[in-house]
Amino acid sequence: xxxxxxxxxxxxxxxxxxxxxxxxxxxxxxxxxxxxxxxxxxxxxxxxxxxxxxxxxxxxxxxxxxxxxxxxxxxxxxxxxxxxxxxxxxxxxxxxxxxxxxxxxxxxxxxxxxxxxxxxxxxxxxxxxxxxxxxxxxxxxxxxxxxxxxxxxxxxxxxxxxxxxxxxxxxxxxxxxxxxxxxxxxxxxxxxxxxxxxxxxxxxxxxxxxxxxxxxxxxxxxxxxxxxxxxxxxxxxxxxxxxxxxxxxxxxxxxxxxxxxxxxxxxxxxxxxxxxxxxxxxxxx
Numbered sequence: 001x002x003x004x005x006x007x008x009x010x011x012x013x014x015x016x017x018x019x020x021x022x023x024x025x026x027x028x029x030x031x032x033x034x035x036x037x038x039x040x041x042x043x044x045x046x047x048x049x050x051x052x053x054x055x056x057x058x059x060x061x062x063x064x065x066x067x068x069x070x071x072x073x074x075x076x077x078x079x080x081x082x083x084x085x086x087x088x089x090x091x092x093x094x095x096x097x098x099x100x101x102x103x104x105x106x107x108x109x110x111x112x113x114x115x116x117x118x119x120x121x122x123x124x125x126x127x128x129x130x131x132x133x134x135x136x137x138x139x140x141x142x143x144x145x146x147x148x149x150x151x152x153x154x155x156x157x158x159x160x161x162x163x164x165x166x167x168x169x170x171x172x173x174x175x176x177x178x179x180x181x182x183x184x185x186x187x188x189x190x191x192x193x194x195x196x197x198x199x200x201x202x203x204x205x206x207x208x209x210x211x212x213x214x215x216x217x218x219x220x221x222x223x224x225x226x227x228x229x230x231x232x233x234x235x236x237x238x239x240x241x242x243x244x245x246x247x248x249x250x251x252x253x254x255x256x257x258x259x260x261x262x263x264x265x266x267x268x269x270x271x272x273x274x275x276x277x278x279x280x281x282x283x284x285x
Contacts, residue, residue: 001017001022001023001024001025001055001056001057001058001059001143002024002025002026002027002045002051002052002054002055002057002058002059003017003024003025003026003027003059003061004026004027004028004048004051004052004058004059004060004061004062004071004072005028005060005061005062005063005088006026006027006028006033006034006037007033007061007062007063008118009061009087009114009118009121010028010061010062011033011036011037011118012118012119012121012122013059013061013087013121013147014026014037014042015037015040015121015122016121016122016146016147016148017143017146017147018037018040018041018042019040019122019146020122020146022143022146023043024037024041024042024043025042025043025044025045025050025051025054025055026038026042026043026044026045026051027044027045027047027048027050027051031044048071048072048075049075049078052072052075052078052079052082053078055082056081056082056083057082057083057085057140057143058079058082058083058084058085059085059087060072060084060085060086060087060088061087061088062088063088064088064089064090065086065088065090065091065094065095065097065098067088068086068088068098069098069101072084073101076105076107077105079102079105079107080105080106080107081106081107081108082107082108083107083108083109083110083133083136083139083140084102084107084108084109084110085110085112085130085136085140085144086098086109086110086111086112087112087113087114087128089113089161089164090161091161091165092158092159092161092162093158094161095111095131095157095158095160095161096157096158098111099111099132099157108132108133108135108136109132109133109136109157110130110131110132110133110136110137111130111131111132111157111158111160111161112128112129112130112160113128113129113160113161113163113164114126114127114128114148114164115127115128115129115163115164115167116128116148120148121147121148122146122147122148123148124148124149125148125149126147126148126149127148127149127151128144128147128148128149128150128151129151129153129159129160129163129164130144130150130151130152130153130160131152131153131154131155131156131157131158131159131160132155132157132160133155134152134154134155137150137152174203176252177252178199179252180243180248180249180251180252180253181195181199182195182199183248183249184242184243184246184248187246187247187248188246213272213273213274216272216274216275217274217277222268222271222272222274222275223270223271223272224270224271224272226272227272227273228269228270228271228272229260229263229264229268229269229270229271229272229273229275229276230264230269230270232260232273233257233260233261233264233269236253236256236257236260237257239253239257240253240254240257259276259279259280260276262279263275263276263278263279
């Protein structure tokens with residue numbers, strides 16, 4: 001296979017292929033970045049055209065989708081009949097645009113999204129989502145599995161990027177909540193590491209709520225007799241008040257309070273927190 005782009009992630013991908021014994025050709029605009037991989041057995045292509053010509057499976061990991069197209073579009077004819085796997089970070093819209101370009105030019109296209117940091121590449125903990133050509137995924141599933149747990153999301157080519165950004169949204173929202181919490185307890189001199197065991201245990205408990213909340217969202221049935229929006233409204237009112245009183249920013253809890261207040265005002269106070277999804281969903285056409 002060929003790996004184009006040897007930043008930290010691209011180099012990790014090529015390294016995983018090499019570690020598993022796969023003949024790997026690499027190319028990077030700055031050739032020096034390939035030195036360590038060449039020492040491990042990689043072949044450094046003298047040009048991008050040579051890199052593409054060397055393999056039927058071409059993995060691209062560059063800074064932007066625009067950069068990908070700038071590099072590979074001049075080699076469209078050479079890529080025809082090959083499989084192009086693009087694991088560059090981007091948006092679902094960009095993925096669809098690149099897939100359309102590939103289809104028009106006879107290139108089998110897989111859009112990939114890596115949910116891992118470079119040191120995890122090659123381990124099962126690295127999740128890599130793929131969407132696009134089912135035939136291409138099935139033909140190279142074993143090889144792609146050397147990079148981490150390969151998850152095929154089907155032919156909707158935008159889904160790999162969508163899953164990636166959705167999961168990152170969970171991470172950022174969760175971390176923002178943690179940072180607010182440590183700022184809040186920190187206002188009384190409590191160290192973050194002192195508070196950490198309670199935060200970790202609480203997050204585990206919150207995670208256990210997800211299966212039932214997901215069921216409620218899918219079924220559209222938000223009835224509850226445990227933790228209604230009315231109950232949560234009172235609690236988050238206390239949180240925002242305490243945050244202000246402690247001199248801490250309300251930037252994190254205030255938008256959540258606003259969502260709860262809106263949903264309660266709509267007459268859904270007896271529903272569960274899962275009901276908030278109705279304020280966030282894409283409107284039906």
